[in-house]
Amino acid sequence: MHHPQEPSRNGRSREDLAQATSDILARLRTRAPRIHCITNAVAQNFTANVLLAAGCVPSMTLAPEEIGAFVAGAQGLLVNLGTFDAERREAAEIAVGTAAQKKLPWVLDPVFIERAPPRAAFARQLIGRGPAAVRLNHAEFSALGGGTVTRENAMANARAKHMVVALSGETDLITDGERVAAVANGHALMAKVTAMGCAGSALVTACLAVEPDAFRATVAALVIIGVAGELAAEQSTGPGSFAIAIIDALHNLDGPPLVARAKVS
Amino acid sequence: MHHPQEPSRNGRSREDLAQATSDILARLRTRAPRIHCITNAVAQNFTANVLLAAGCVPSMTLAPEEIGAFVAGAQGLLVNLGTFDAERREAAEIAVGTAAQKKLPWVLDPVFIERAPPRAAFARQLIGRGPAAVRLNHAEFSALGGGTVTRENAMANARAKHMVVALSGETDLITDGERVAAVANGHALMAKVTAMGCAGSALVTACLAVEPDAFRATVAALVIIGVAGELAAEQSTGPGSFAIAIIDALHNLDGPPLVARAKVS
Amino acid sequence: MHHPQEPSRNGRSREDLAQATSDILARLRTRAPRIHCITNAVAQNFTANVLLAAGCVPSMTLAPEEIGAFVAGAQGLLVNLGTFDAERREAAEIAVGTAAQKKLPWVLDPVFIERAPPRAAFARQLIGRGPAAVRLNHAEFSALGGGTVTRENAMANARAKHMVVALSGETDLITDGERVAAVANGHALMAKVTAMGCAGSALVTACLAVEPDAFRATVAALVIIGVAGELAAEQSTGPGSFAIAIIDALHNLDGPPLVARAKVS
Numbered sequence: 001m002h003h004p005q006e007p008s009r010n011g012r013s014r015e016d017l018a019q020a021t022s023d024i025l026a027r028l029r030t031r032a033p034r035i036h037c038i039t040n041a042v043a044q045n046f047t048a049n050v051l052l053a054a055g056c057v058p059s060m061t062l063a064p065e066e067i068g069a070f071v072a073g074a075q076g077l078l079v080n081l082g083t084f085d086a087e088r089r090e091a092a093e094i095a096v097g098t099a100a101q102k103k104l105p106w107v108l109d110p111v112f113i114e115r116a117p118p119r120a121a122f123a124r125q126l127i128g129r130g131p132a133a134v135r136l137n138h139a140e141f142s143a144l145g146g147g148t149v150t151r152e153n154a155m156a157n158a159r160a161k162h163m164v165v166a167l168s169g170e171t172d173l174i175t176d177g178e179r180v181a182a183v184a185n186g187h188a189l190m191a192k193v194t195a196m197g198c199a200g201s202a203l204v205t206a207c208l209a210v211e212p213d214a215f216r217a218t219v220a221a222l223v224i225i226g227v228a229g230e231l232a233a234e235q236s237t238g239p240g241s242f243a244i245a246i247i248d249a250l251h252n253l254d255g256p257p258l259v260a261r262a263k264v265s
Numbered sequence: 266m267h268h269p270q271e272p273s274r275n276g277r278s279r280e281d282l283a284q285a286t287s288d289i290l291a292r293l294r295t296r297a298p299r300i301h302c303i304t305n306a307v308a309q310n311f312t313a314n315v316l317l318a319a320g321c322v323p324s325m326t327l328a329p330e331e332i333g334a335f336v337a338g339a340q341g342l343l344v345n346l347g348t349f350d351a352e353r354r355e356a357a358e359i360a361v362g363t364a365a366q367k368k369l370p371w372v373l374d375p376v377f378i379e380r381a382p383p384r385a386a387f388a389r390q391l392i393g394r395g396p397a398a399v400r401l402n403h404a405e406f407s408a409l410g411g412g413t414v415t416r417e418n419a420m421a422n423a424r425a426k427h428m429v430v431a432l433s434g435e436t437d438l439i440t441d442g443e444r445v446a447a448v449a450n451g452h453a454l455m456a457k458v459t460a461m462g463c464a465g466s467a468l469v470t471a472c473l474a475v476e477p478d479a480f481r482a483t484v485a486a487l488v489i490i491g492v493a494g495e496l497a498a499e500q501s502t503g504p505g506s507f508a509i510a511i512i513d514a515l516h517n518l519d520g521p522p523l524v525a526r527a528k529v530s
Numbered sequence: 531m532h533h534p535q536e537p538s539r540n541g542r543s544r545e546d547l548a549q550a551t552s553d554i555l556a557r558l559r560t561r562a563p564r565i566h567c568i569t570n571a572v573a574q575n576f577t578a579n580v581l582l583a584a585g586c587v588p589s590m591t592l593a594p595e596e597i598g599a600f601v602a603g604a605q606g607l608l609v610n611l612g613t614f615d616a617e618r619r620e621a622a623e624i625a626v627g628t629a630a631q632k633k634l635p636w637v638l639d640p641v642f643i644e645r646a647p648p649r650a651a652f653a654r655q656l657i658g659r660g661p662a663a664v665r666l667n668h669a670e671f672s673a674l675g676g677g678t679v680t681r682e683n684a685m686a687n688a689r690a691k692h693m694v695v696a697l698s699g700e701t702d703l704i705t706d707g708e709r710v711a712a713v714a715n716g717h718a719l720m721a722k723v724t725a726m727g728c729a730g731s732a733l734v735t736a737c738l739a740v741e742p743d744a745f746r747a748t749v750a751a752l753v754i755i756g757v758a759g760e761l762a763a764e765q766s767t768g769p770g771s772f773a774i775a776i777i778d779a780l781h782n783l784d785g786p787p788l789v790a791r792a793k794v795s
Binding site: 048 | 305306307308310311347348349350351377380381382383384457458459460501502503504505506508509
Binding site for chain 2: 570571572573575576612613614615616642645646647648649722723724725766767768769770771773774
């Protein structure tokens with residue numbers, strides 16, 4: 001059973017998705033959604049600064065006594081498994097429960113699950129609890145039991161779990177099981193900055209907080225971070241200055257360069 | 266019972282406070298006080314770099330076995346509630362006890378207490394243990410039971426608890442219950458960098474370590490970080506480059522620009 | 531029993547060590563070793579970015595369920611005691627055990643052990659478990675029971691424990707008990723950036739992962755970070771911009787400037 005990309009069916013041209021991305025960024029600026037992040041210690045500071053630059057209000061607490069209240073008051077939740085420990089596992093259980101109650105969108109970023117079986121098992125369990133989107137690379141997709149990395153397998157997984165699958169790579173593949181988009185924005189320096197992927201997943205969460213169509217929200221987030229990366233690379237002399245320039249670029253980004261530079265197909 | 270600001274009574278003109286600020290910064294450079302910080306994971310790195318740029322020696326351990334020794338060897342203690350967890354609560358109990366024994370000044374920064382009741386309750390308990398200063402925004406002031414945010418309420422709280430209250434906002438209000446100062450230095454980009462407020466509170470702690478008058482120390486810290494922010498903004502193209510430039514500005518700051526730029530009234 | 535540096539015996543001229551450093555950096559670029567770091571929360575982000583800039587793949591998990599798997603899949607292990615807590619002590623026990631089984635080189639960085647006795651005791655116990663190298667400053671050397679800081683004492687310690695001792699200071703002293711080198715590269719701003727020393731120790735680990743001679747690997751790492759620091763200082767206006775510029779410099783560094791600038795004797 002194949003579900004190839006059919007432009008007539010998903011009804012999204014490049015122009016539609018680029019314009020939607022511009023609209024979603026504008027909504028981030030005006031609504032300033034609160035995004036709660038359970039993320040690894042390496043990524044917390046950079047992720048918070050990326051969310052602030054995009055117009056959001058980040059929070060990061062992990063304490064079981066209060067994470068429920070923080071998530072209940074937020075508009076989106078990120079669960080990143082980059083440092084997998086008892087504290088974050090407990091935090092994730094509570095936070096995902098609150099998100100379900102409040103019908104908040106949440107995103108799973110199963111970092112490095114191919115490196116340790118307990119992490120992969122926990123990720124599989126979380127997938128069963130209904131994330132709006134999962135963002136992962138090819139090795140993580142396979143470790144999650146997704147099978148060989150193909151467009152068809154990504155679509156089948158998205159359909160089976162009723163979620164958006166965003167496969168990162170040279171070109172990102174985004175699918176909700178029916179629609180498929182490829183996003184080719186970005187720059188090689190993005191792979192040389194720690195937590196860049198984690199921050200990208202936080203931005204997916206942010207876009208889900210202001211756009212009910214999870215497919216469009218995910219495409220928008222990946223275009224936004226990719227275009228910011230391209231703009232930042234023009235100002236950078238290496239990964240250190242790049243990491244700073246991408247925050248500036250995100251902060252200064254508005255619709256026209258997004259529409260002009262979006263590489264979505 | 267009103268305690269309006271009376272220049273004749275608090276004996277502080279703008280020039281006096283600006284010069285005191287310059288003197289306090291010079292003392293930070295020569296004395297290099299050790300400042301122990303219990304702070305949230307998002308803020309640790311930036312806070313340490315701000316303290317180093319100001320001339321201090323930061324430490325950050327939370328381990329119950331050794332935090333007493335670290336605080337006993339320090340000249341000031343910061344307790345920031347930005348990530349409120351069992352480890353940090355236990356660390357705070359021990360550290361505040363050691364600070365009391367050693368008569369060290371300590372500062373409470375009750376981040377986000379309006380978002381979760383247990384955090385607010387813990388903050389109220391800590392207030393009872395005698396911080397030299399508490400630094401908080403308007404929402405946090407109300408959550409702490411301070412009542413409506415007015416100058417009179419801030420003064421009443423400061424007087425009742427024998428501490429300096431530093432209310433952050435467009436203009437910062439600092440009072441010890443008798444004296445009141447308003448500090449208008451700073452830049453809008455400061456709100457777009459995570460941990461900027463936390464680092465400001467660390468700088469309050471640093472100034473308390475070298476200046477026995479807690480009111481003057483707190484004013485000095487907020488002028489120093491505000492002027493550094495103004496200088497940084499002139500070199501920045503967004504919040505990423507701003508966060509870097511403010512570290513450089515703090516490192517390079519000396520008396521004359523402080524005296525020239527201080528907006529204290 | 532004296533073991534003075536004997537050029538004829540250690541067979542290392544400045545040119546030999548400078549060329550070895552260049553070769554080791556080239557190997558980092560081509561082999562991209564996985565380096566697992568148990569390090570303090572203040573240092574995690576900067577350390578990861580330094581390792582990425584040098585061409586390595588960092589990981590940082592502390593969870594007991596999976597740290598064994600991460601270390602088993604890595605080519606080097608760093609144990610930094612900068613935030614000494616129960617979680618990291620347990621992580622270190624497991625990780626060092628795995629490193630021994632897999633015959634992986636590991637490095638101990640006993641940060642601030644002079645400030646708290648329990649930390650010093652734990653460091654002494656870890657020394658007994660066979661690190662390839664220990665990197666520490668003068669206060670830490672004394673706290674570790676190394677005696678007065680002299681070249682002879684450093685050599686005696688290195689010989690007794692079959693490890694490389696790298697004493698940081700204005701000039702770094704590196705010895706394996708037989709050979710001794712002094713590395714004079716670096717810049718004063720390195721002391722004004724938090725986690726710079728921690729990141730340097732991570733780079734020692736990285737070089738050990740691609741060079742079996744622990745003495746040459748350690749010298750190489752300290753020359754590399756020192757030269758990167760010198761290049762960064764030329765682009766910097768303070769410690770903020772310096773911390774960014776050193777990441778760029780590491781990323782862009784190759785053999786010729788290393789060979790030209792290495793100050794090894």
